[in-house]
Amino acid sequence: MQLCVALDLPKASDNMRLAESLADHDTLWMKLGFRSYIRDGRALIDTLKQINPHFRIFLDLKLYDIPNTMADAAEEIALLGVDMFNIHASAGAVAMRTVMERLAQQAERPLVLAVTALTSFDEANFTNIYGAGIDQKAEEFARMSYENGLDGVVSSAFESRTIKAATEETFLTLCPGIRPFGEDAGDQQRVATLEVAREERVDFPVIGRPIYRDPDPATKVRKILTTMEQGL
Numbered sequence: 001m002q003l004c005v006a007l008d009l010p011k012a013s014d015n016m017r018l019a020e021s022l023a024d025h026d027t028l029w030m031k032l033g034f035r036s037y038i039r040d041g042r043a044l045i046d047t048l049k050q051i052n053p054h055f056r057i058f059l060d061l062k063l064y065d066i067p068n069t070m071a072d073a074a075e076e077i078a079l080l081g082v083d084m085f086n087i088h089a090s091a092g093a094v095a096m097r098t099v100m101e102r103l104a105q106q107a108e109r110p111l112v113l114a115v116t117a118l119t120s121f122d123e124a125n126f127t128n129i130y131g132a133g134i135d136q137k138a139e140e141f142a143r144m145s146y147e148n149g150l151d152g153v154v155s156s157a158f159e160s161r162t163i164k165a166a167t168e169e170t171f172l173t174l175c176p177g178i179r180p181f182g183e184d185a186g187d188q189q190r191v192a193t194l195e196v197a198r199e200e201r202v203d204f205p206v207i208g209r210p211i212y213r214d215p216d217p218a219t220k221v222r223k224i225l226t227t228m229e230q231g232l
Contacts, residue, residue: 001198001228004029004058004174005221006208012040018211019051021218025225026054029083031206033060045080056083058174058204062115064088067098074099078106086154086174089114089141090130096148111172114145115154116163119177119191135159139166146171152203157192160200174204180224181210194227 005022007015007030015036022028030048037044037059048055059082063070070087077085087099096114103109116138117126126134134156142153142163152172153163160173177191197205207224214220 001202002027002029002204003221003224003228004031004204004206005211006031006033006176006206007036007044008033008208009212010035012036012044014212015040015044016047016051018217019048019055022221023052025221026052027225028052028221029056029058029204031058031060031208037061042080045082049081057081058083059085059110062086062088063099064091065095067091067095070095071098071102074112075102075106078103078109082110084111084113084151084174086113086115089116089145089153093144093148096145096150100149111151113152113154113172113174114141114150116141116159117155119156119175135162139163142167142171157197157200157202157205160197160202164201169201172203173201174206175200175202176206176208178202178205178207179210180205180207180227194224198228 005028007018009015019030032044045057048057059077063073070091117134123134130137138155138159139162143166145153146167152174154174155163156177157175160175163173164171175197178197179191180194194205211217211220
């Protein structure tokens with residue numbers, strides 16, 4: 001597993017202080033979502049690389065539009081120098097193929113993941129929108145993503161093992177809603193501990209609030225990394 005830290009704080013300066021406190025860790029991924037990227041733009045990406053050139057950047061914008069527009073956006077994202085970004089799987093197979101064909105023209109491309117089911121959904125609300133349960137659609141979306149050349153999916157930890165069985169072990173799963181030691185779930189419905197994440201063979205556990213709301217985020221990250229390294 002590789003830890004992905006969510007930089008979701010309300011001010012750019014808060015995000016920078018958090019990143020600076022973690023600068024000794026060369027293996028970390030930093031997740032930049034809507035609020036951070038809309039507010040701070042490319043400057044945030046460049047600053048993170050200055051803090052530690054080994055930080056890898058996951059741009060979490062969940063692209064969803066017509067295929068050509070998604071491909072245009074994907075091309076621009078690749079030029080930002082980020083290491084991974086995501087699209088919505090429900091944009092469909094044509095959109096996936098169009099994005100990946102456009103990125104194939106780049107000398108180097110970021111990893112591309114597809115969002116299956118947001119971890120804020122419970123079963124009833126998801127089924128009301130998608131017409132099937134989370135487990136079924138997550139597997140269907142994962143198969144579609146795999147067949148159309150994506151590198152992995154975003155899902156809850158509880159779908160990770162099934163997704164790998166339906167695709168292959170190297171197909172990546174990035175899982176938000178991780179509460180490493182059983183912290184409060186907040187607005188997430190399907191949360192998991194680090195122990196569950198390892199059992200479910202999650203590749204990227206995404207952790208935000210349990211880190212940045214801790215009185216000592218740097219110590220919390222060290223504890224998380226030590227737990228991951230020790231294999232729980």
